[in-house]
Amino acid sequence: MIPVLSVNGLTKTYGTKKVVNNVTFSLYPGQIFGFVGPNGAGKSTTIRMITGLTPITSGSIKICGYSIERNFQQAISNVGAVVEIPQLYPYLSGLKNLKLFAGFYGKQALKRIPEIVKLVGMENRINDKLSTYSLGMKQRLGIAQALLNKPKLLILDEPTNGLDPNGIVEMRNILKVLAEKEKMAIIISSHNLAELEHTCDVIGLINNGKIIEYKTMKEISSIVESKQRIQLLCNYPNYAALLLKKKYKIASKVVGNSVILPLKEANIAVVISYLTYKKVKIYGLKKIQKSLEELYFELLNSERPSSSII
Numbered sequence: 001m002i003p004v005l006s007v008n009g010l011t012k013t014y015g016t017k018k019v020v021n022n023v024t025f026s027l028y029p030g031q032i033f034g035f036v037g038p039n040g041a042g043k044s045t046t047i048r049m050i051t052g053l054t055p056i057t058s059g060s061i062k063i064c065g066y067s068i069e070r071n072f073q074q075a076i077s078n079v080g081a082v083v084e085i086p087q088l089y090p091y092l093s094g095l096k097n098l099k100l101f102a103g104f105y106g107k108q109a110l111k112r113i114p115e116i117v118k119l120v121g122m123e124n125r126i127n128d129k130l131s132t133y134s135l136g137m138k139q140r141l142g143i144a145q146a147l148l149n150k151p152k153l154l155i156l157d158e159p160t161n162g163l164d165p166n167g168i169v170e171m172r173n174i175l176k177v178l179a180e181k182e183k184m185a186i187i188i189s190s191h192n193l194a195e196l197e198h199t200c201d202v203i204g205l206i207n208n209g210k211i212i213e214y215k216t217m218k219e220i221s222s223i224v225e226s227k228q229r230i231q232l233l234c235n236y237p238n239y240a241a242l243l244l245k246k247k248y249k250i251a252s253k254v255v256g257n258s259v260i261l262p263l264k265e266a267n268i269a270v271v272i273s274y275l276t277y278k279k280v281k282i283y284g285l286k287k288i289q290k291s292l293e294e295l296y297f298e299l300l301n302s303e304r305p306s307s308s309i310i
């Protein structure tokens with residue numbers, strides 16, 4: 001299967017600064033790719049190159065097999081994007097706005113409007129003037145506009161910026177439908193990893209222009225799980241630590257009157273009964289879990305080769 005998008009060694013230099021540095025990744029039908037990184041990391045610049053809005057310094061971009069540089073028309077005809085604030089007319093209704101843009105693409109796009117309006121869940125408000133829309137509604141109309149040419153690749157640059165939690169959930173549901181039912185490949189960028197947790201299949205973490213992690217969301221969840229620790233409050237923490245090392249080869253840490261150890265939930269009962277059997281009294285148990293946000297900062301702050309980070 002040829003990828004919907006393949007980005008290879010993509011680099012962008014402004015003056016002497018490489019703002020996008022050797023970025024490589026591919027995207028297949030039905031995949032949702034979360035492009036995550038702090039402000040200034042290079043997300044928008046990468047997206048602008050993919051959509052042909054900014055020239056590439058070096059490297060290549062292919063969309064459905066077509067080079068964005070050499071076969072711009074064929075390449076871009078497969079792309080729908082909400083890159084900047086959608087250019088919409090506030091005094092026209094949502095529907096009139098869509099009709100206006102569909103005009104650029106011809107009859108097929110006009111015919112698709114009712115279907116698209118349904119897809120983005122705007123049937124009830126589509127005849128209202130845009131000036132009465134919330135930010136979330138405007139974003140949805142922006143997505144509707146990007147869907148007019150039936151793209152195989154949908155690109156959204158920080159679409160959840162400024163949306164409330166409800167708006168974020170609605171956006172997530174729309175994107176999931178597009179990926180699952182329409183088999184669209186989707187790039188969604190954000191500076192917040194946790195926000196994309198339930199949306200994306202693959203995460204590319206970018207910092208200082210470089211992709212520093214490229215992982216499936218499943219892999220990221222298992223990293224979070226593997227970093228889980230259990231804190232046991234007990235009467236003889238040093239003795240408990242010694243017992244755990246001897247019996248199970250568990251490296252634990254003594255903090256005050258407690259011992260902190262890496263432990264899977266399935267093994268908690270076994271360890272506690274062993275310690276109790278050895279006359280250690282357990283007073284309490286606490287799970288210490290790293291949040292996705294903590295993991296994100298940890299990854300950003302340790303730009304080592306990906307395999308050694310986790």
Ligand SMILES: Nc1ncnc2c1ncn2[C@@H]1O[C@H](COP(=O)(O)OP(=O)(O)O)[C@@H](O)[C@H]1O
Nearest residue numbers: 014015019037038039040041042043044045046
């Ligand atoms: N037209 C430009 N000229 C010079 N520098 C730019 C230009 N556009 C972006 N940059 C710089 O490139 C870096 C990456 O920016 P950007 O891609 O917008 O990051 P992000 O979208 O991840 O916040 C930033 O340091 C920004 O200042």
Ligand SMILES: [Mg+2]
Nearest residue numbers: 043044045158
């Ligand atoms: Mg940006």
